[in-house]
Amino acid sequence: MSWLAEKNLVLGVTGGVAAYKAADLARQLVKAGARVSVVLSEAGARFVSAATFQALSGNPVWTDLWDDRMSNSMAHIDLSRGADAILIAPATADVMAKLAQGLAPDLLTTLCLARDCPLLVAPAMNRQMWEHPATLRNAAQLKADGVVILGPDHGEQACGEIGLGRMLEPEALLELLETYFAPKVLAGTRIVMTAGPTFEAIDPVRGITNSSSGKMGYALARACAQAGAQVNLVSGPVALASPLGVDRVSVQSALEMRAAVLERVAGADVFIGVAAVADYRPATQAEHKIKKSGEALALTLVPNPDILAEVAALPDGPFCVGFAAESQNLDEYAARKRAAKGLPMIVGNLVQDGLGGDENQVVIYDDLGRHPLPRGPKDRVASQIVSHLARLMNALTSPVTPCTTST
Ligand code: C5P
Numbered sequence: 033m034s035w036l037a038e039k040n041l042v043l044g045v046t047g048g049v050a051a052y053k054a055a056d057l058a059r060q061l062v063k064a065g066a067r068v069s070v071v072l073s074e075a076g077a078r079f080v081s082a083a084t085f086q087a088l089s090g091n092p093v094w095t096d097l098w099d100d101r102m103s104n105s106m107a108h109i110d111l112s113r114g115a116d117a118i119l120i121a122p123a124t125a126d127v128m129a130k131l132a133q134g135l136a137p138d139l140l141t142t143l144c145l146a147r148d149c150p151l152l153v154a155p156a157m158n159r160q161m162w163e164h165p166a167t168l169r170n171a172a173q174l175k176a177d178g179v180v181i182l183g184p185d186h187g188e189q190a191c192g193e194i195g196l197g198r199m200l201e202p203e204a205l206l207e208l209l210e211t212y213f214a215p216k217v218l219a220g221t222r223i224v225m226t227a228g229p230t231f232e233a234i235d236p237v238r239g240i241t242n243s244s245s246g247k248m249g250y251a252l253a254r255a256c257a258q259a260g261a262q263v264n265l266v267s268g269p270v271a272l273a274s275p276l277g278v279d280r281v282s283v284q285s286a287l288e289m290r291a292a293v294l295e296r297v298a299g300a301d302v303f304i305g306v307a308a309v310a311d312y313r314p315a316t317q318a319e320h321k322i323k324k325s326g327e328a329l330a331l332t333l334v335p336n337p338d339i340l341a342e343v344a345a346l347p348d349g350p351f352c353v354g355f356a357a358e359s360q361n362l363d364e365y366a367a368r369k370r371a372a373k374g375l376p377m378i379v380g381n382l383v384q385d386g387l388g389g390d391e392n393q394v395v396i397y398d399d400l401g402r403h404p405l406p407r408g409p410k411d412r413v414a415s416q417i418v419s420h421l422a423r424l425m426n427a428l429t430s431p432v433t434p435c436t437t438s439t
Contacts, residue, residue: 034411035213035258036206037065042111044120044140045085046127047075049190050156050199054121055080057202058088064206069094069111071140073127097139111139112147119209120144121182122156122199125167131179132170152180152212154205159195182208207254207276214415216260217422223261224293224300224350225253226307226339228268230286234331235318242308245388246270248355248410249306253278255414256304259422264300266292268307286310286336293339297350302421304353305340312336341373351425354378357387366397377424379417396420 041061045054054076061068070085070093082093092101094111112118120127120140127141131153136142144151153174161167162184171181183200200208227249232240246267253265254275265280266289274280281296283289286309297303312333322329344352354375356366359382366380377398385393385407393407396417405416 034064035210035215035415036061039066039116039213040069040114041066042069042071042115042118042143043085043089044071044073044118044123044127044144045076045080046073046120046122046124046140047078048122048124048156048199049079050122051076051079053199053202055084055088057121057205058085060202060206061209062089064210067091069115071095071111071143073138073140075124075126094139097142099139109143109146112143112149115147115149117150117152117209117212118144118147119152119154119205121154121205123153125155125157125161125164125170128153128155128167128170128174132173132177150178150180150212152182152209154182154199155184155197156199157184157197158189158191159193159197162197163195180212204276211258211276214255214258214260218256218418218425219260221256221261221301221425222264222299223256223302223304224264224266224296225249225256225304226266226268226289226293226309227253228270228272229308230268230289230310230336231284232286232310232313232336233284233317234314235320235322237321240310240312240314240333241269242310243388244268244270244308246272247388247390248392248414250275251410251414252304252306252417253280255411255418258415259418261302264296266296266307268309286313286339290337290339290342293343297343297346300350302353302425303340303343303350304355305343306355307339308357309339310336338373340375344374351376351421351428353421356380357383359383362395363397363402366395370397377421398424 045051058068068089069091070089072095085093130141136145185198185200186196187198188194228246229242229244250272253263257263257277263278265278267280267282281292283292313336315332315334340354352375356369356378358365362380366378370378379394379396381394392410392413394405396403
């Protein structure tokens with residue numbers, strides 16, 4: 033589920049070359065379910081035309097303080113009245129200066145002054161403009177006034193220079209907005225998680241692994257962070273970017289994963305084992321590449337430690353959540369695993385429903401029974417798992433039993 037669904041957003045676009053990225057941002061916001069009204073500054077319109085934003089947002093674009101399309105000709109009031117937030121991306125040094133001073137010479141600055149909703153700005157400018165004491169002073173003033181500053185990013189600039197001042201990419205802005213709107217049901221919680229497969233080396237170039245993509249674990253790490261948790265993610269080898277705000281450490285083998293978890297788990301409130309940890313590893317790892325001989329080759333495998341069971345057995349350990357990926361008899365096997373590992377909550381899924389793909393269908397099992405979640409994208413499933421986890425954690429600290437059971 034996107035936390036931007038049904039949100040009314042005003043997207044302010046001012047005059048920077050990054051305005052072309054704002055067109056993509058508008059498209060992504062609409063795709064996430066937000067209703068987007070674009071307000072273009074005069075300089076912004078020099079970079080991208082109103083027609084582009086109108087087509088991408090599906091709504092009229094506003095540029096003029098004296099626009100009489102609003103019923104009462106009060107665009108500067110009406111546009112921000114129903115808004116959940118105003119986001120200015122890109123925000124030039126000039127617009128930041130005006131906002132910091134409370135100046136209102138055009139529609140965008142006027143509606144920022146007349147707003148009763150949060151204001152977020154994504155600066156985009158040449159690195160020297162960003163580093164100028166006046167800009168930094170204005171940014172600090174805006175922060176002090178409660179404005180959320182997103183970025184800027186470091187990297188190559190349109191002028192060819194390299195430094196701080198690039199606008200954050202639309203994907204990053206979208207993720208930050210999601211985080212901004214997500215209910216903070218896990219605020220104050222520290223979560224240690226595992227995700228991805230493990231790789232058990234046979235020799236320097238070969239090993240045993242599995243087809244876990246890490247997508248479910250990463251979606252869950254992102255959802256936990258968006259819900260306000262501090263997340264330590266211990267990840268096996270995956271081809272995924274770290275979710276924003278998640279502290280990730282990369283490991284290869286189950287033994288490395290176990291060591292990284294045990295290093296971090298003391299004092300954690302929750303441990304979630306999403307990783308598909310290899311059950312066995314080669315008893316020995318050859319120092320050099322094993323040569324082909326034409327003979328049969330036997331590998332001796334030894335069992336890996338069960339990280340989740342070990343953490344669940346810790347005295348005063350965290351609240352433990354497991355995952356059970358099965359190919360059949362989900363209810364029976366997941367319940368058995370929950371009991372064997374001593375877990376208050378386990379998330380089960382049939383491998384044919386989730387492994388490697390972008391969607392998943394899961395059932396949560398806890399002391400109250402089984403709770404099937406509807407099939408959906410892994411990020412939506414992840415935020416439903418987070419809601420369930422938060423309810424269970426709440427129930428631990430309050431006498432009321434807030435979960436409903438469906439059997
Ligand atoms: O026993 P099984 O591997 O099916 O259990 C799955 C759950 O246990 C997952 O949450 C997985 O992350 C965790 N696990 C673990 N260490 C292992 C094996 C599984 O933490 N060695």
